[in-house]
Amino acid sequence: MSQAAYNEAIEATLIAIEDALDNCDWDIDYERADAVLTLTLEDNGSQVILSRQSAVQELWVAARSGGYHLSFDDSANKPAWKCSTTGEDLPTLLDRVLSEQQGEPVSLNLDI
Structure with missing residues (x-):
């Protein structure tokens, strides 16, 4: 993957996560500082x-x-971010770790 394609994919992903957080039922604040x-x-x-x-x-x-x-x-068929250790895609991984930390099921309904 070219660096330009990577930058485009990562930027679209971070924007999609921010949009999902704005529309979810959970009190999850977010802050973006350049690459984080x-x-x-x-x-x-x-x-x-x-x-x-x-x-x-x-x-x-x-x-x-x-x-x-x-x-x-x-x-x-559908490009996705995949975890090298768990095999999970990003939406599944985020829902799982947020649920573990919240102590109850969290779903961002992230569609990327």
Whole structure:
């Protein structure tokens, strides 16, 4: 993947996450500082951090349960960010780690 294609994919992904957070039923604040998007669960103050890793063309997710490295897989019918350790796509991974940290099911209804 070219660097330009990676930058376009990551930017579209971060915007989609921000849009999903604006429309979800949970009190999840977010702050974006250049290459880092920090999600804060208002109920308990825990955070999930997404960071752009341009050098390796990955998206990293840091949560209480660990760190996850996702690569953009455009070989399938629907391109998606896939975790190298769990095999989860980004929407599934985010819902899981947010649910674990919230202590109840969280769904962002993220469509990317």
